[in-house]
Amino acid sequence: MSPSVLTNPRAERVKAVRALGRRSARQRAERFVVDGPQGVREVLRFAPKTVTDLYVDGAASQRHGPLVDLARDANIQLHQCSSAVMAALVDTQHPQGLVAVCRPVDVSVEDALADESGFVVLLAHVRDPGNAGTVIRSADAAGARAVILSSASVDLYNPKVVRSTAGSLWHLPIALGGDVTELIAACRERGRRVLAADGAGTTLLPDADLSGAHAWLMGNEAWGLNEASRAQADDVVRVPIHGHAESLNLALAATVCMYASADRSSVKRTS
Amino acid sequence: MSPSVLTNPRAERVKAVRALGRRSARQRAERFVVDGPQGVREVLRFAPKTVTDLYVDGAASQRHGPLVDLARDANIQLHQCSSAVMAALVDTQHPQGLVAVCRPVDVSVEDALADESGFVVLLAHVRDPGNAGTVIRSADAAGARAVILSSASVDLYNPKVVRSTAGSLWHLPIALGGDVTELIAACRERGRRVLAADGAGTTLLPDADLSGAHAWLMGNEAWGLNEASRAQADDVVRVPIHGHAESLNLALAATVCMYASADRSSVKRTS
Incomplete structure (x- = not known):
């Protein structure tokens, strides 16, 4: 050698x-x-x-x-x-x-919210590295403008998160935010409706208003979103469960929600 | 004791x-x-x-x-x-x-196809236990009529498959089929259009015809579907990738496809 x-x-x-x-x-x-x-x-x-x-x-x-x-x-x-x-x-x-x-690539919350069109994703208290990385990969695929992780979430630079993003870490702006309350407020100040995705939501995904700029708020894999976050959101949306399954896991539910956003805006674009 | x-x-x-x-x-x-x-x-x-x-x-x-x-x-x-x-x-x-x-709970392919409405899922050569189980769980949640595994797929009763289904193993009919060609033929004989989900598809998911009874054909996680299966299908459909992501993983892509089926039929049902 x-x-x-x-x-x-x-x-x-x-x-x-x-x-x-x-x-x-x-x-x-x-x-x-x-x-x-x-x-x-x-x-x-x-x-x-x-x-x-x-x-x-x-x-x-x-x-x-x-x-x-x-x-x-x-x-x-x-x-x-x-x-x-x-x-x-x-x-x-x-x-x-x-x-x-x-070197780190995260941007400020302000920069992540600079593009005021389409949708962004807020991850609140997401703890599992594989889930966080997979949601970032899906957000990229579905055309999210940005992803913002709350301070209580897993570290973006955890090797398992980095691997699970499959490269999407470098494809869209990702910010490391403060607490969830501040992040929801920041989205609303910039004209985004905040849609909390939660199995306890009263609005079914097909009925949700995804027409304007919005932010999907995704909670922890085990216990979902807390009451305060749900109350602060403009709407609480659930993915319909048609069979006997109890729920979808976080990454699957998040991906279905984000593709509903992408699908309805692309339908509009082509019609 | x-x-x-x-x-x-x-x-x-x-x-x-x-x-x-x-x-x-x-x-x-x-x-x-x-x-x-x-x-x-x-x-x-x-x-x-x-x-x-x-x-x-x-x-x-x-x-x-x-x-x-x-x-x-x-x-x-x-x-x-x-x-x-x-x-x-x-x-x-x-x-x-x-x-x-x-004791095993799988049904015959004939029984899995007895209900000729809605959609079913064919898993062709899916090898990863976690993926197979997760797709079964999603199929349940999205309201699939049945799931059929080709003979080259992972064993349904592998402990990791069983665990990943999160109970959905017992919620809908699941059949252990023969080779993919036979399964596609069986679906078509019973009036189902066969839609191959593949990153190389020419039809985008929002443009796919999901109006009648159909079967989603999902391929291996690493190398997708082979040429013969794609050629035999009525259409080859891809989930649109809006950002820079190369692809979605199998379970995510399958879930987005199945929810598109569920969503469009539920839109019809409620309108």
């Missing part, structure tokens, strides 16, 4: 990257980790200037040559490393040979 | 239940396992006669008294067991103290 290849899994540099698996270390360093070719490709395409370092093992150098070239062209610091170092960089079962260290 | 409590995790009876984690043992015994209060509650509500045995530990006996009473009233064989036995019965990280041994 050439002397420029990192081979010591206990090197300080390697430990510093691995530490970014913890929220406290991410906040201190103002960096987070993107693991695997899908995420690395998307950050290089959409936000290359936020990437500070790219770690690549031998197999990935060969398999993902164009990605590595892209990083080189963007003047990103490249580190060839052994598979032992790759395994030490991130806490995943099957490291995929590419790890990028990146 | 009373002498009627099972305390030996290595007893033959305990090993026989644990073996049902493997497909071959399930097929030999014609039994499968339902783990945890949600699944046990739903099978006791919707198909009590298919439950042969219920294993309960001390904590669950107290917490889920009404469920245990329900099982007793249905003449199901009750086995009190120690927490060590409970942990040995199933291969889950956090046993929840209730394990039922049940």
Whole structure:
């Protein structure tokens, strides 16, 4: 192996990257980790200037040559490393040979609400990383203008959230907001109706008014939205359950709601 | 502990239940396992006669008294067991103290297609247990008449599939079919249009004809539907992607498609 290849899994540099698996270390360093070719490709395409370092093992150098070239062209610091170092960089079962260290990409709540058309998504107290990431991916697919996470939600830069977004983290504005009450107020000040999605809602989704600019408020996966948030919303909407199922999970219900928004505005656009 | 409590995790009876984690043992015994209060509650509500045995530990006996009473009233064989036995019965990280041994509930393809209204779902080569179970749960919620799994799909009675259905396994007819070609033909013979859901489809979901009886054909999570299946379908439909996301995952795309079916027929029903 050439002397420029990192081979010591206990090197300080390697430990510093691995530490970014913890929220406290991410906040201190103002960096987070993107693991695997899908995420690395998307950050290089959409936000290359936020990437500070790219770690690549031998197999990935060969398999993902164009990605590595892209990083080189963007003047990103490249580190060839052994598979032992790759395994030490991130806490995943099957490291995929590419790890990028990146700067945060979240925007202010004000910027997230700058576009006053269409719909945005507010995540209130969403704790499960897979759910949060999946909702961000769906929001991207359904054409949301932005996603805003309340302060009580899971950390956007948690590696599982980053992975579950499947690259959507870099596709639309995402803001890290304060408490839910403030976020609802901020949406309404900018002319958005706030629709709380909740299994206890009285308005069925097909009957909800999605014609103007609006914000979908999605609650915690286990206990939904609290009474105060529901009372503050302009309407509380539930996805109809036609069979005997008790409910849909958070990501599914959120996706159905967002596609209803997308569908009705696209129907309008084409008619 | 009373002498009627099972305390030996290595007893033959305990090993026989644990073996049902493997497909071959399930097929030999014609039994499968339902783990945890949600699944046990739903099978006791919707198909009590298919439950042969219920294993309960001390904590669950107290917490889920009404469920245990329900099982007793249905003449199901009750086995009190120690927490060590409970942990040995199933291969889950956090046993929840209730394990039922049940007979299969799948129906024939003919029976699944007996109701010729609304929509059904065909799962072709769906391999991931969580995806299969989640689609069954969504199909229930969206009001599908039935779900049919092709022979190349994951086993319906895989413990992870059973858990992911969140009880919907017992809420609507589910059939285990042969190959996809036969299933498509069977649907069309009974007057159903077959709509293949595929990211490569030319018809956008909002433009798809969902007015008559139809069948949604959903492909594998990794490589979608093969050319032959797409060619055999009456239409190939894609969920519109409005942002930069590459795709939605299988369960999300399937749920959006099924709710489009439900929504348009409910709009008709109420207008």
